Amino acid sequence: MRLVLATTALFATTQTSLAQLEIVGGKEAAVGQHLYVTGLRKTATASDQCGGSLIGPNVVLTAAHCLGNGLDYVSIGSHFLNGAKDGERIKVKQEIGHPKNDPRTNAYDFAILLLESHSKIPPVQLSFDAIAAGTVTYVRGWGTLSSGGMQANVLMEVQVEAIANDQCKTHLTDFTIDDTMLCAGGQAGLDSCQGDSGGPLTIEQNGSEVLVGVVSWGDGCADQGKPGVYGRLSEVREFVEPYLQTTPTFSPTMPSTTPSSPSSKTPTTPPMPSTSSWTTKKPKKTHKPHKPKTHNPLTTSSPQPDTDAPSDTPQTNAPTAHPSPLPSTKVPTVSPSPSSPERCYGCTGCYSKSLGFCLGADYTQAYCASVAYFQTIWCGR
Known part of the structure; x- marks a missing residue:
């Protein structure tokens, strides 16, 4: 697949x-x-x-x-x-x-x-x-x-x-x-x-x-x-669990994650993160790039007789180990609130004032900024 x-x-x-x-x-x-x-x-x-x-x-x-x-x-x-x-x-x-x-x-x-x-x-x-x-x-x-x-x-x-x-x-x-x-x-x-x-x-x-x-x-x-x-x-x-807690709602503060071209999708707000304990993970080492592989062109199969025909024209796939589009290198549209040691309660990363706990290690400074609707402050040094 x-x-x-x-x-x-x-x-x-x-x-x-x-x-x-x-x-x-x-x-x-x-x-x-x-x-x-x-x-x-x-x-x-x-x-x-x-x-x-x-x-x-x-x-x-x-x-x-x-x-x-x-x-x-x-x-x-x-x-x-x-x-x-x-x-x-x-x-x-x-x-x-x-x-x-x-x-x-x-x-x-x-x-x-x-x-x-x-x-x-x-x-x-x-x-x-x-x-x-x-x-x-x-x-x-x-x-x-x-x-x-x-x-x-x-x-x-x-x-x-x-x-x-x-x-x-x-x-x-x-x-x-x-x-x-x-x-x-x-x-x-x-x-x-x-x-x-x-x-x-x-x-x-x-x-x-x-x-x-x-x-x-x-x-x-x-x-x-x-x-x-x-x-x-x-x-x-830490990335997936917040979306299991509540039904996401829409907010204009969430930056789009689609690549370069403007998205037709309206930005939305992720759901509330879980209040379960978060663990800090050690940063992973940088990996060498995969060697590109060649792959035969793909062909789209015929549709079911009683359904509409596929609108997508199959195209030539270059590699065999996958992926296509690059994820967005978006710049957050909001900035995290200024922090001070006493307001961070021992948190050394992204602290949510509305939730009252330190978010996980996946919440980098840029990502912390993108979820400002949780009243986040960046406590990293």
């Missing part, structure tokens, strides 16, 4: 794009049993080009590299690649990429989509627990059925086993594997592929599906000894 869209122009500019993913070697998913699985589209009835997961009434979790491609609609609860035969279609109001996302390595490949209206479909459960090697996981999406092949017309699924990052590094020696990534698979013929990016990686827990990761990138699709790479949810709790 990875993004289905043209990356040639971006690749020529950055020389650092990776490949995007679908389901290879899997089977058709049971109809009506995975309604939280979300497709990202350019129009309400176009073909899905990325995946996602409904994690709140109007909140979708996806991959950061899916942002900035004009995917202005989500399809939730549909079994089909395109059209309006079932499920819901809701317009995206705001895109929020992880502030630490690095498009060179795909570290922190996570993003939040805030929707214009609430979905009637129940969100998926999340787990921020670490996933051990050997854990059986499941991937679902509408990605291509082979590398560079046609997309599936219906929701597909495949079972892959998680592997340790140290082992993953021995298989993907040309790439950086860090703690924000989770590897799974590596068995020939079973993998996610182009078009699955941003979609869910889940486990079965007490009879329920539980989200533990996000489809991120891979070196080709379903090749022996080349596992797929997923965003590890346990490493981004």
